[in-house]
Amino acid sequence: MVTTEPDGATKSSTSTVVRVVWGVVGILLLAWDVFEAVKHAGWVYPAAxxxxxxxxxxxxxxxxxxxxxxxxxxxxxxxxxxLNRPLIPFAVMVVFSFLGDSPDDIAAPFTFGMSWLTTIALTRALGQGLRTPDGRLR
Known part of the structure; x- marks a missing residue:
């Protein structure tokens, strides 16, 4: 359910527990993003x-x-x-985990998917999410 603010904006009714879980997942993914970027460098930075x-x-x-x-x-x-469905970047991460001959071959696309998932998790933690056809929060 979505509520309407006095100025006409919409506000998510996602429970606090769900938002906290998304926040924890987002922070852990962000830490992993930074770790992977520092570890592999090169093309991982622009991909992230x-x-x-x-x-x-x-x-x-x-x-x-x-x-x-x-x-x-x-x-x-x-x-x-x-672009805000978590399954898509998760699939990118899984697919690229099985491609390439070495970890350096898959580091950039894997980190791209992980960074994408990080953004989704953090925006969900802030109460944002998918939208209805007219642009309101679902």
């Missing part, structure tokens, strides 16, 4: 940076468009919802 911003990029589709505070532009919702 891209993974951190990728789930939020669809928000750019709504810039300059009139929409209610706290809502996402309706044209950005399908891509936003796709």
């Amino acid at each position: 940076a891209l993974g951190l911003v990728l789930p939020e990029l669809p928000r750019l589709a709504g810039l300059g468009r009139g929409h209610a505070p706290g809502r996402l532009a309706p044209r950005a919702v399908p891509l936003y919802n796709l």
